[in-house]
Amino acid sequence: KNEVEQSPQNLTAQEGEFITINCSYSVGISALHWLQQHPGGGIVSLFMLSSGKKKHGRLIATINIQEKHSSLHITASHPRDSAVYICAVPKTSYDKVIFGPGTSLSVIP
Amino acid sequence: EAQVTQNPRYLITVTGKKLTVTCSQNMNHEYMSWYRQDPGLGLRQIYYSMNVEVTDKGDVPEGYKVSRKEKRNFPLILESPSPNQTSLYFCASSIRQGTYSPLHFGNGTRLTVT
Numbered sequence: 116k117n118e119v120e121q122s123p124q125n126l127t128a129q130e131g132e133f134i135t136i137n138c139s140y141s142v143g144i145s146a147l148h149w150l151q152q153h154p155g156g157g158i159v160s161l162f163m164l165s166s167g168k169k170k171h172g173r174l175i176a177t178i179n180i181q182e183k184h185s186s187l188h189i190t191a192s193h194p195r196d197s198a199v200y201i202c203a204v205p206k207t208s209y210d211k212v213i214f215g216p217g218t219s220l221s222v223i224p
Numbered sequence: 225e226a227q228v229t230q231n232p233r234y235l236i237t238v239t240g241k242k243l244t245v246t247c248s249q250n251m252n253h254e255y256m257s258w259y260r261q262d263p264g265l266g267l268r269q270i271y272y273s274m275n276v277e278v279t280d281k282g283d284v285p286e287g288y289k290v291s292r293k294e295k296r297n298f299p300l301i302l303e304s305p306s307p308n309q310t311s312l313y314f315c316a317s318s319i320r321q322g323t324y325s326p327l328h329f330g331n332g333t334r335l336t337v338t
Contacts, residue, residue, distance in 0.1 A: 148326070150329075156312060158314060158329040158332075160326040160329070163327075201266070201267065212257065214259075214266050214267040214268070217266055
């Protein structure tokens with residue numbers, strides 16, 4: 116079993132749809148990164164959260180520490196949201212980062 | 225502008241010819257790290273550094289070396305590259321790993337070893 120899992124692996128949505136991407140982890144401290152990687156390769160940090168919920172524009176990230184689960188929601192999805200979304204967990208405070216396999220999102224106009 | 229700068233963006237080399245990929249950050253971050261990304265395997269950590277002169281192995285350190293002589297620079301060295309090191313490489317930094325601070329990534333280096 117992978118230490119960080121994501122679902123779904125691939126997702127196609129119509130423009131305007133509400134999207135949820137899930138991340139579950141079996142290791143790590145009580146924090147998690149959500150990253151976005153557009154075609155062409157660059158990686159951008161979307162959120163770093165250790166509790167509750169964070170919101171940035173149309174993006175919302177939640178984390179449940181007890182259940183070791185996080186979700187990334189995109190409201191009113193747009194084709195420019197098409198990207199790979201990756202969750203990552205630091206294994207200990209000053210240690211390795213374990214990445215999930217990524218969720219490839221395609222938003223169709 | 226706060227950024228992580230990697231060079232070069234693209235590199236084609238031959239087996240055995242030593243190369244260095246540079247990484248520099250201007251945010252006074254303590255933590256820096258190198259990752260490689262391969263289709264089907266995702267991102268995997270090569271080496272990381274928690275501060276100057278402090279480095280440690282990630283999950284896939286074989287065939288790589290790093291050094292952290294200055295806070296801003298964290299070069300990745302391939303002493304004798306092999307074709308299985310063909311990959312997309314990313315450098316990243318954060319204020320300090322334990323403070324739940326975001327990771328800032330460089331633009332990536334696409335390396336091909338023939």
